Amino acid sequence: MKRPLVIGLISLVLSIPLIPTKADAQLPEERVIVYFKNKIEKTSIGKVKGKIKKQFRNVPALAVTLPASSIETLKKNPNVKLVEKDTVLKTTTQTTDWGITRTAAQNAWQSGLSGKGIKVAVVDTGISRHDDLFVAGGVSTVDYTTSFNDDNGHGTHVAGIVGAENNSIGIVGIAPEADIYAVKSLDNDGYGYLSDIIEGIDWSITNKMDIINLSFGTTVHSPTLQQIVDKAYNQNILVVAAAGNSGSADGNTDTIEYPARYDSVIAVAATDSTDTRVSFSSTGSTLDVAAPGEGIISTYLNNQYARMSGTSMAAPYAAGNLALLKQANSTLSAKDLRIKLQDGVIDLGTVGRDALYGYGIIQAPTMNTAKEPIKIIPVQYNSKTALVAGKPTYKRGETVSLAMTSYNEDGEILAGANAEVVIYKRLKIVKIFKGTTNSNGQFKVGYSTSGSSSLKGKFQVKAITAKEGYNKSESVKNLELR
Secondary structure, X not given: OOOOOOOOOEXXXXXXXXXXXXXXXXXXXXXXXXXXXXXXXXXXXXXOOOEEEEEOOOOOEEEEEEOHHHHHHHHOOOOEEEEEEOOEEEOEEOOOHHHHHHOOHHHHHHOXXXXXXXXXXXXXXXXXXXXXXXXXXXXXXXOOOOOOOOOOOHHHHHHHHHHOOOOOOOOOOOOOOOEEEEEEOOOOOOEEEHHHHHHHHHHHHHOOOOEEEEOOOEOOOOHHHHHHHHHHHHOOOEEEEEOOOOOOOOOOOOOOOEOOOXXXXXXXXXXXXXXOEOOOOOOOOOOOEEEEOOOEEEEOHHHOEEEEOOHHHHHHHHHHHHHHHHHHOOOOOHHHHHHHHHHOOEOOOOOOOEOOOEOOEOOOOOOOOOOOOOOOOOOOEOEEEEEEEOOOEEOOOXXXXXXXXXXXXXXXXXXXXXXXXXXXXXXXXXXXXXXEOOOOOEEEEEEXXXXXXXXXXXXXXXXXXXXXXXXXXXXXXXEEEO
């Protein structure tokens, strides 16, 4: 049985829109990406007093700092295809495991699919050390650290949705045995340069990832970003991205962000537990699929768990689902796996592909030939019990008034829970009251002390809450009978 979430949940809704003005205004030089027509020509950068910050392996491009006045000169170089701003990205917050059930992941696990052997790169803020995560490796592409440890929380949450382990603690991801790689391309504030993102994808291609998850977006088209995701897809790497959190309530506008907007990328919308598009989820004709994206519990910093919402959460559901598909169909191309993902959905909205849900909400695959299904360990939540006595001291003949209230870990009342109130002295039980908490989460009892000579002096009262899906909790009070 899964260990309860031992820490109060942190409420946070996530996607990453581009904000090109923040860092640009602070830097004495311009940061740009130079895309060459054929081979990289480093000497051309020195001629315009530029400095090379990054060189990419899978696209003929360099990340460069140079005087703003040199940009036009560089654009006129016949070997340069284009020069674009190295813009800044930032996570935004509109902060359950219900998504595991909704995507039928248990069926996949029971058939023996777990994502084992599939390499998933989470290009994000890094991944924090966590008892519920195993990180197979990674890299940092940001300037201030070589560590891929998460110092923001976003990347750790995304990683847990993909592949939190099916062990005895916390939560479980869609593909609990997938190999998760931390590609830290955003900093502790959630900011990251476009060049850092491109370098992260570049690393993922070079290191032969099977799937790349990109839980960020921008409204600005980047030719270099498009080239690198296209290169990944052409090398049979599945690229998944958040559709964006720029949607409207009616969903009548085309708000799909980049890189999700590119043909080579799988764009994922967010739905709630009723299979309804969440109002912030971006819409448009390039949308591929939908996945759970509201109130999702996953791993977080400091070995904690957090509840978040956003298309940033929906994308890793699709990435994890693709890991299961890849395991079941190891010889298929990225294009064929993408078709299988689309064919396996539950159609929502207008029949067929539409602008709100794409083809529909993803469903995990099954493999009928599996020999050893992995065991499903259900998630248990914490309950809390509060006990109140009428007063601390009673005289013989008076009635001891006791009221217990049951809560969940978020402080919400637990109605219909099994309730027990036990009166005991020196570990010997004197009286047990059993019942069910009412609509206010309460269970009240009274115990007459007439003839209770054995209770004289100090005694104890224990209240216990028990409910399916929750761990037991209790509260104890010391009282006195004179």
